[in-house]
Amino acid sequence: MGSAQREEQKDTAGKVAVTGRYQTIPAKVAQDFTRPTFAAGAVLWRRSSDNPEEFEFAVIHRPHYDDYSLAKGKVDPGENLPMTAVREIAEETGFEVRLGQLLGHVTYPVAKRTKVVFYWLAEVTGGEFSSNNEVDTIAWVDAATAREMLSYELDRNVLDKAVKRLGVPVDARLILVRHAHAFSRRTWAGNDHLRPLDKKGLRQVEFLPAMLQGYRPTSIVSALPDRCQQTAQPIAQHFGFELTIDEDFGDDAWVSRMAAVKKRFEALIAQGECPIVVSQGLTIPDVVAWLSAKGRLPLEEFDTKKAGVWVLSFHQGELIGADYLASPLPIK
The missing domain is CATH 3.90.79.10 (Nucleoside Triphosphate Pyrophosphohydrolase)
Incomplete structure (x- = not known):
């Protein structure tokens, strides 16, 4: 069932400050x-x-x-x-x-x-x-x-x-999309960056553009792995965006130069628009956890399924809303 989590923070005077809102569609x-x-x-x-x-x-x-x-x-x-x-x-x-x-x-x-x-x-x-x-x-x-x-x-x-x-104006959004379902790493003998989407992943990708349509995204950037690019390309084509490939938004960069990657995400949020970032299963939960810790919306759930989408809302750079859409596939 879609769940909601609302947390209150207190300012230095002990008064209840602005609260955030977390919703999910499993x-x-x-x-x-x-x-x-x-x-x-x-x-x-x-x-x-x-x-x-x-x-x-x-x-x-x-x-x-x-x-x-x-x-x-x-x-x-x-x-x-x-x-x-x-x-x-x-x-x-x-x-x-x-x-x-x-x-x-x-x-x-x-x-x-x-x-x-x-x-x-x-x-x-x-x-x-x-x-x-x-x-x-x-x-x-x-x-x-x-x-x-x-x-x-x-x-x-x-x-x-x-x-x-x-009551709290949203002045920026960030949409995080985990790449769709890919062939198993255990059975893939080649370069992991070249591991492609499988049949399930290709079907997930069919429904991502229409699911994101209503949010009126403004741009898209993809991490380097082919499975991220395969997920991002149909979205870019649907909206007429130029697809930017940037290794800073993948797991390797998150592990090796986290501070620099955080600055990249902060810069995207500061633009005050609604960019899409297609990334991986380590980066996305960690980024949501980091933004939650520095925002107004303490969260406890960060796991992101393949083709899952986080729609994050910000006020003056602080996270105030998080919606997690676990699957783009049609409701059954």
């Missing part, structure tokens, strides 16, 4: 629920045109149910959850979005099944709403008004989480 998420039907959506937000320091939230009206809710929809065959969230938002609202932090999930019974809905925070970056069969009106309102309008307590709780997350 590789076999379906096994944690009884007869699940999966869906995904988001709390859509934008800055107020009257005051850029204030936020407005989208509350949708669904004529079929005559209710007010958040944008969401069921997972289609062949989709992972971030893919579903972006597609459903576009279909229901016409909006283009940038996914932010994962807010978690809610569950409720529908007939003899369990509806499981994962929600993201999502900034509207473009598009235009047109009334349709699923949604006939959208109201852009402040948080208090949105809370009053929403028909369900579950939605109000999700909105509350979104408001808290927006």
Whole structure:
């Protein structure tokens, strides 16, 4: 089951300081629920045109149910959850979005099944709403008004989480992708850097670009091993990025010149964008642990499966949010 970990730190005066948020979507998420039907959506937000320091939230009206809710929809065959969230938002609202932090999930019974809905925070970056069969009106309102309008307590709780997350602005993101599944090191006789992806890894790579689409990444860099480059190339092609190969972001460099590599990661974060780094099974957990220790989000879990993705959020260089997506493969 997707898990959340929230830790509080205290400043020098003993007062509770800003907290961080950790969320996960495990590789076999379906096994944690009884007869699940999966869906995904988001709390859509934008800055107020009257005051850029204030936020407005989208509350949708669904004529079929005559209710007010958040944008969401069921997972289609062949989709992972971030893919579903972006597609459903576009279909229901016409909006283009940038996914932010994962807010978690809610569950409720529908007939003899369990509806499981994962929600993201999502900034509207473009598009235009047109009334349709699923949604006939959208109201852009402040948080208090949105809370009053929403028909369900579950939605109000999700909105509350979104408001808290927006209380600390994210000014940079870093996406860490472990290379996809490769041929076993035990049976590979040649140079380990030349060990390629296997059949499972190639399938994982098929779904990585679409899973990352909603985060609007800005660039990509890959560690030197071929399995990292094979994982990164389809992502770079999907977004039209030039793929940079840099041995500093691989395990060998992390072990031999860790201090210098840390400076490279700090420089990426300082750019204030959303770069993707494709790396290896030693570097990624260690980097997450290091950023956690120096940020506002103490973590205890760092293991990263092959093709697993960490979406890290920062405020003024400090880690304030971490979402771990264990697999890009479609939900089963």
